[in-house]
Amino acid sequence: MKLSEVKSTLNKLKTIGFQLPNGELVPNHFHVTEVGKITKHFIDCGGTVRHEEVVNFQLWNANDYDHRLHPEKLANIIELSEKVLNIGDLEVEVEYQADTIGKFGLEFNGKHFLLTSKQTDCLAKDNCGIPVEKPKVKLSELNDEPCCSPNGNCC
Secondary structure (H helix, E strand, C coil), rough: HHHHHHHHHHHHCCCCCCCCCCCCCCCCCCCEEEEEEEEEEEECCCCCCEEEEEEEEEEEEEECCCCCCHHHHHHHEEEEEEEEHCEEEEEEEEEEEEEEEEEEEEEEECEEEEECCCCCCCCHHHCCCCCCCCCCCCEEEHCCCCCCCCCCCCC
16 A cells, blocks of 8 residues: 555544454554654665665554544654655555564555555575466366367377
C-alpha cells in the first residue's frame, strides 16, 4: 500500500485498527512511535547494486489505555514527516513487536489496516543457479485425447 492510499483511507475513518496476519487485532491503545523513510542500498548475491526506499511506521503498545490514536492525528504525523523528511509516495512497511521486531506489508480490507507477511527472496536467481519453480498444471488440461490411444503421443 502506498502512502497516498494510507492518507486517503485515514480521511474516511473514525477509528484506526491494525490486524495481524493471524487475524488478531493490535490492541487499540497502540501508538505510532515513528514515521520515517528507510533507505536500503545494497548488493545482491549476483553482484547487482540495488536501492530501495519505503515509508516505515512503527507500532508500539504502551500501558497507556486512556489515549487512542485517531485518524486525523496520524494523518498530521504523516504530513509533517513528508515535509521534514522529504518522503514521496512510497510503499508503506510496518514494524510491530512480536518475539522480535516484525516487518509487515500493509493493505486495507475496508475496516482495518492489514499487516501482511513479507518474505525474503533471492534477487539474482539466474546468477545463483537456482532453478525456476516449475508451473503446476492439471494433467486433465494438457490434452483432450486419451493418453494411450493408438494415435496418442504419450508413448
